[in-house]
Amino acid sequence: MTESQAGVAAGSQPQDTISRFAQTRSRTLDLCAYLSPEDMQVQSMEDASPTKWHLAHTTWFFEAFILKPYASDYSEFERDFQYLFNSYYNGIGPQFERANRGLLTRPSIDRILAYRNHVDEAIQDSRSHFDGIALHEMHSLIELGIQHEQQHQELILTDIKHAFFQNPQLPRVLAGEKAWSLQADCPLHWVNFDAGIYSIGYAGNGFCFDNERPRHRIFLEPFRLASRLTTNEEYLSFVESGGYAHPEFWLSEGWRILQLGSRSAPLYWRKLDDQWFQFTLQGVKPLDPSAPVMHVNYYEADAFARWCAKRLPTEQEWEVAAACGTAHPNLKDPPLWAPAATVGGDLRQMLNSLWQWTSSSYSPYPGYLPLPGAAGEYNGKFMVNQYVLRGGSFATPSGHIRHTYRNFFYPGASWQFSGIRLADSGP
């Protein structure tokens, strides 16, 4: 791996990386403050993992990609962990079965915390001997591990939220956080973009994932984007007008899935005594009409757009728009834990509000090169049948998101913090 592929910013200093490493590792633990050892044990579906497993796997990543290959004096914490906490890297070795992660009651959470300390110290210890790797390359790898851990910080929240939702008592994931405030009035308008050749993909000197490269040219016909995300109120109109009962709004596969299940509203919505509620990280709350609708899957996002006689944007359109300077930065304060409110401007809620489904299937950019070695399995092998989401969510760590960032999930997934931005073909 070279710096140009997944590197730290050209000007960043090694000490900065180490400092960010420590902050990131610490923040992961902060997220678990309200969780008991039992909470951290549970796995509610194959797609989700126990908190405990996330804590161990993010640690394993530093051990497997940095300490074991390059730190000559590193003493492995426990041999079995290489197998138990490998997610999907065949290049490193076999993996414990994903669906059974919730059955690993041992190692205990205490032992996993000790594992974290052991690895943290080895990474941070200035006396460690790293052989066969240039300093800046090692820092690139540490940066990759930091970014990886940041991704898992968000997954810790989405996964435990899903687990708690299986409990009829609907516990809160987070307690004591202040609720988010919303600006009530923000009418949707359309922002136009001209046809033309644009370039997309990461162009800077900082960190990016391999799937954001290479930067390349595309041609776009004229298009328009909604100035803000779809609100609960707007989506509720779709729900209450019978949207879930009319096949004409749905992709065939989405309609088939609807017929199998009992969903007639987004995941986490519940109607009680004629009032709608939503399960949030802070427990059950009345549905806020002006907040962005969240936890919709691709089929729901697409059906809503069709009901509106609109469509979802492609990821190319989304990125071009986000790069045009019309996007309000909308950077959030330390965690809000709920979609940021609409606050006026040209393109609102582009970043750090909700992940926005695009109509683009996740595929390699022209000339895509995966990272060398096992790290090449990070992104490339998932480039089929998944759809790209853009923009990050309120739960995405500060500084982690970019307008070139490509997240991806299967179209049936709704347990992520995913929302809808409408698009339309140009005038």
Place this chain on the structure above:
Amino acid sequence: MTESQAGVAAGSQPQDTISRFAQTRSRTLDLCAYLSPEDMQVQSMEDASPTKWHLAHTTWFFEAFILKPYASDYSEFERDFQYLFNSYYNGIGPQFERANRGLLTRPSIDRILAYRNHVDEAIQDSRSHFDGIALHEMHSLIELGIQHEQQHQELILTDIKHAFFQNPQLPRVLAGEKAWSLQADCPLHWVNFDAGIYSIGYAGNGFCFDNERPRHRIFLEPFRLASRLTTNEEYLSFVESGGYAHPEFWLSEGWRILQLGSRSAPLYWRKLDDQWFQFTLQGVKPLDPSAPVMHVNYYEADAFARWCAKRLPTEQEWEVAAACGTAHPNLKDPPLWAPAATVGGDLRQMLNSLWQWTSSSYSPYPGYLPLPGAAGEYNGKFMVNQYVLRGGSFATPSGHIRHTYRNFFYPGASWQFSGIRLADSGP
């Protein structure tokens, strides 16, 4: 429910029941001494339950069948528990989905222990007001709850053993217990029984389950029983002679299941470097040739018997033999945690060694009457497609087992402490 249906011994005193209640409740907690909150959280398959759930459900039983209907001054601990910890009693109300018990991270183990205390105090408090129930009837219900909890004590062990087996590190359930000793030499011989009319079913004044009644007459043709259980060594001969690869030894359904999976030896057996090991409550141990084979399912027991040109006993034959006075009492000392050794005599290992598969499908005795009310769901509604096991195991609490006792599991079940006693038709 009348005393004659499921009563305490005629001469037993109420204070004895209360004392046994306290001992039983306490012993359940002793079984969990080596388990962490994470261990107690996990559910490895739908048939098994988390330890935590067992602790709550056995408490719920006293609350649902005694305190709520009869204790006029009882204050319910938490309303949702009626739903969360009801196993399968439709007469009491709906139940939380069985397969998802492992997802209930809340209530925490601490809260469940508080629930136990709350109910224990209410049962034991001499000042409680019980209305609409005679004292001896209430003690019959308490006795039913004690027996129920004793059943779950064994399930706590079998279920956590199964869960730990899913962990590649194969943890120990119990630590520090002394290993069992075995008498090496005990040849198998056959004990003969004459044709005739016998009576089976519970006849005493003590406690029994409704499925052990009424005592009734049966006719048996002459038969023979093996003097002891089948040993690991004997079963290993079947395994190593290719028993799992020859359909002629197997019931059609058993053979079909074998083709689906990868079993070619009993559950918990592993061959490493040409030596056989067995996963036990105390971790992995070399296979002891003279110990009884355990964790076989009905199909395996039946196939082994056919390979021997023998058969399994019916439950009638087993009970008649056990009642004939030739059965060595074989009562065990405080927990051995492994099948009792063969020690000579006429019929050995009949009680408290291993549950013994019979060829009898679980069905009602002629004139069977379930308990009245929701307690009638305890046994009767399961009388299809399951097979009767007799004799208790080393993990069955002392005093819980009787020679009339009818346990039952699906024929594919192998996670119980189940073994084989051969039978044959008479000379």
Place this chain on the structure above:
Amino acid sequence: MTESQAGVAAGSQPQDTISRFAQTRSRTLDLCAYLSPEDMQVQSMEDASPTKWHLAHTTWFFEAFILKPYASDYSEFERDFQYLFNSYYNGIGPQFERANRGLLTRPSIDRILAYRNHVDEAIQDSRSHFDGIALHEMHSLIELGIQHEQQHQELILTDIKHAFFQNPQLPRVLAGEKAWSLQADCPLHWVNFDAGIYSIGYAGNGFCFDNERPRHRIFLEPFRLASRLTTNEEYLSFVESGGYAHPEFWLSEGWRILQLGSRSAPLYWRKLDDQWFQFTLQGVKPLDPSAPVMHVNYYEADAFARWCAKRLPTEQEWEVAAACGTAHPNLKDPPLWAPAATVGGDLRQMLNSLWQWTSSSYSPYPGYLPLPGAAGEYNGKFMVNQYVLRGGSFATPSGHIRHTYRNFFYPGASWQFSGIRLADSGP
């Protein structure tokens, strides 16, 4: 195999067997008179087989068990047929996958008819050379093949009925047959039987299946049997009083299955405009209130009995009653294709009306010996998890049924001509 195991009647002449062979083979084809090649191709579920396959498999049986082992000058019709049309005899060789029988469009029905002719001629040709088998033993084997084919005659009807039911146009299996007549008034009464030692199992010199032997002694407590089968009218009361919505009437497993599906009445019942209809071999007919209810599975039969505060008989009770001389012979004229009417007397509709579910799990009699060789797979390997039905149905060929005859199906099966006779414990 000796004559005493599965033989023809001691006094029967070989020519009689050959004559019955020809009649049986011919009658099988008569059953298909209304079926097109397309009808005979189809398989509606794994438990059912295409008509075409039945025609070939019954032929294969004579080839595999008689011609190939014993007829030295027999020329095999087509080598692949040994594999394609073997049902489940591992002793003969591997089998084509059962669930895929409906995919075998070749060989064509014409070729299968040619196969039938080829085998018929070889069996009937007096010049054939049979080596290594005594004449009476060969006739025993032919008799076994005849009985086997008679079983498949009934299956041809139940299987094609099930297939046609999948077609929204609900075609008729049989056309032009006269409808059955019913005597309207036949109140149910109870016939009492005393406690005592009885013998059951086949005792004569004629043909029987191995599972009917050996005759052996049993003890029965006093019991009573309903004088006739449960009628549609009686069962309808159960249906309309909400029987399918109340768990207290159902075995736990039966209730679980009900929750998965959408059944709220017997298979083949349909309610249209407030009137009940039933799909029959002759198409859709209004439900006849006085006809016996049919196509109930074990769970339905058991639930209905519990709703009546009665129970199902054991197979021992049923056989003892049938043997007591109080059973009206009720032999039917050439096919009626519908359950025989109730016509007065002590025990009506015991034989050739509907198969009657018993509460007995299918298991070996004491001292049971399967036939030697591959024919031993005929019955013995299915003796688990199935329940015994007695009495034959209106579709069972004349002369095929006996009061010792043991049919068996899984408790969830309802596509057979199965009905209900209530029992009760004695006075």
Place this chain on the structure above:
Amino acid sequence: MTESQAGVAAGSQPQDTISRFAQTRSRTLDLCAYLSPEDMQVQSMEDASPTKWHLAHTTWFFEAFILKPYASDYSEFERDFQYLFNSYYNGIGPQFERANRGLLTRPSIDRILAYRNHVDEAIQDSRSHFDGIALHEMHSLIELGIQHEQQHQELILTDIKHAFFQNPQLPRVLAGEKAWSLQADCPLHWVNFDAGIYSIGYAGNGFCFDNERPRHRIFLEPFRLASRLTTNEEYLSFVESGGYAHPEFWLSEGWRILQLGSRSAPLYWRKLDDQWFQFTLQGVKPLDPSAPVMHVNYYEADAFARWCAKRLPTEQEWEVAAACGTAHPNLKDPPLWAPAATVGGDLRQMLNSLWQWTSSSYSPYPGYLPLPGAAGEYNGKFMVNQYVLRGGSFATPSGHIRHTYRNFFYPGASWQFSGIRLADSGP
């Protein structure tokens, strides 16, 4: 629907359409010449349909979209057919369950042929009264029905081939056709294309499907295409070098599927005595090394490309190349029934050889408008999780294919006549 959306060529005469209608209808029946009624009955998997159903459904299409809405004097053949032979058009009404099409033994093939005649006559009868539709619009609809039927002509072959493959006797679909000839020597070379803005999508006045529109601009970075399809010999090298056992070549989802099954070579390949064979429409043949590999799914095509350090083309690249005039026309004579041979030139085997997997997920072109009404369900609702194939196959009817034609299947599908053309990023 307007002519510009899915119309006939501007200059085509109505009589031409009627004449093509008659030819197409007749050719469909020709394809079934070797099939018996039993062959035409069978459905081997949910994705495939019985021949008989194809014959009826293509007829239904003309009835449902033309005769019933517009022919005022049309007399419906049979009312139930609207339901039975509707594939997936919710706008027309509910549909008989797809997975059960093979259970419809009635209507018989004879009745379906009568249905075809009935509809053919109504379409062709010059005295029919068509109301509310302009003549050219009606001819557009007839053209749509012709194109639809041509698609089903190919499906008849792929579906029956799959069904016959389930039969261990591996029958031939076609008899008596002359085998295809191959030119042995045709080395692969690469054809380069420059970066630039191109237009893709249908631009003419003839017929096209709605998914080929609108024509729009795209930008392509430089790329290269292989001059011919991948051969069996080349793919065999991948197979024999262990390609199916190395996860590094496979998309994660493709690898997961491989682990579930037993595939280690393309569908229809078999190795017998160290020689490779392939099941073809004309039965089992030795694998021809120089013929294009066929019946690979998307995962196999993608894995092979990665093994070659190449990739699959996007559909945009494929179409631009096909439109550049370098593609050898390669139009086939009346059916060859096997992939056309490589015959030299710049880009060979682009059309009518094998469908070529592209790396493009099936999605709408910018500005895509589905046809109005129920016909709008033809394409649009399937635009998720499927991948585009281009070029047609040897089994695609002459004149049906275009270089703008977009076929689509799920990436796991391998029963279509699908092959591989490699691509690479430009120099």
